[in-house]
Amino acid sequence: MLIVHHLENSRSQRILWLLEELGVEYEIKRYGRDKQTSLAPPELKEIHPLGKAPVIVDNGVTVAESGAIIEYLVHTYDDDKLHPSEGSAEWRSYTYWMHYAEGTFMPLMIISLILTRIETSPMLFFVKPVAKGIAGKVRASYLDANVKNNLAFLDQTLSESTWFCGDRFTAADVQMSFALEAAEVRTDLAASYPHLAGFLQTVRARPAYKAALDRGGHYELMGGKRG
Numbered sequence: 177m178l179i180v181h182h183l184e185n186s187r188s189q190r191i192l193w194l195l196e197e198l199g200v201e202y203e204i205k206r207y208g209r210d211k212q213t214s215l216a217p218p219e220l221k222e223i224h225p226l227g228k229a230p231v232i233v234d235n236g237v238t239v240a241e242s243g244a245i246i247e248y249l250v251h252t253y254d255d256d257k258l259h260p261s262e263g264s265a266e267w268r269s270y271t272y273w274m275h276y277a278e279g280t281f282m283p284l285m286i287i288s289l290i291l292t293r294i295e296t297s298p299m300l301f302f303v304k305p306v307a308k309g310i311a312g313k314v315r316a317s318y319l320d321a322n323v324k325n326n327l328a329f330l331d332q333t334l335s336e337s338t339w340f341c342g343d344r345f346t347a348a349d350v351q352m353s354f355a356l357e358a359a360e361v362r363t364d365l366a367a368s369y370p371h372l373a374g375f376l377q378t379v380r381a382r383p384a385y386k387a388a389l390d391r392g393g394h395y396e397l398m399g400g401k402r403g
């Protein structure tokens with residue numbers, strides 16, 4: 177039986193969703209985050225040295241890293257339903273979005289989360305303005321413009337088609353969903369990017385997405401929107 181090592185409120189939720197879309201049976205091994213740091217517990221390192229989620233174990237094969245897991249699952253279990261045919265224009269989009277989600281977009285969301293933590297953490301009163309000043313400079317000189325540029329690019333993409341690789345739902349949409357869910361709680365996505373908000377609505381209406389939520393349990397991403 178395929179096992180998903182599932183950390184609460186994390187990227188492993190999208191793996192449950194993909195498995196529901198594929199109709200593959202799986203077991204969930206659950207891990208809670210540390211209450212103070214939100215980090216994964218040390219037991220996850222027994223499954224993979226980095227101790228991050230998601231990780232799956234299937235027939236004795238351990239696969240980590242969302243994109244690699246999705247590619248493994250599609251390669252092993254998909255009969256052409258959730259991926260375009262290799263070499264097509266849609267395939268090139270498919271590989272692009274599969275890499276873009278974690279390679280380009282998620283680092284921006286992580287920086288945003290870290291800066292919000294710095295801005296909102298309790299600290300000595302005379303240190304706080306210095307910490308906030310540095311965080312503000314990073315936002316103003318790098319983060320804000322990059323987030324805006326990426327969100328505008330994504331919104332434009334989804335103004336041209338329902339899904340990231342055209343009019344057909346693929347596993348690249350599953351990979352991109354977590355990035356947009358993170359952006360939903362860390363940026364002004366809902367108010368300013370109608371096609372991205374619409375994408376999340378469409379995704380959340382899918383029976384397999386709902387089934388994965390039922391299996392995965394409470395799902396709420398860490399926020400960090402300022403103001």
Ligand SMILES: N[C@@H](CCC(=O)N[C@@H](CS)C(=O)NCC(=O)O)C(=O)O
Nearest residue numbers: 186187215216228229230241242278
């Ligand atoms: N690029 C990796 C990122 C893995 C990752 O950072 N996962 C987070 C969960 S969303 C995690 O395990 N966080 C807990 C920790 O860092 O201790 C992937 O997509 O699998």
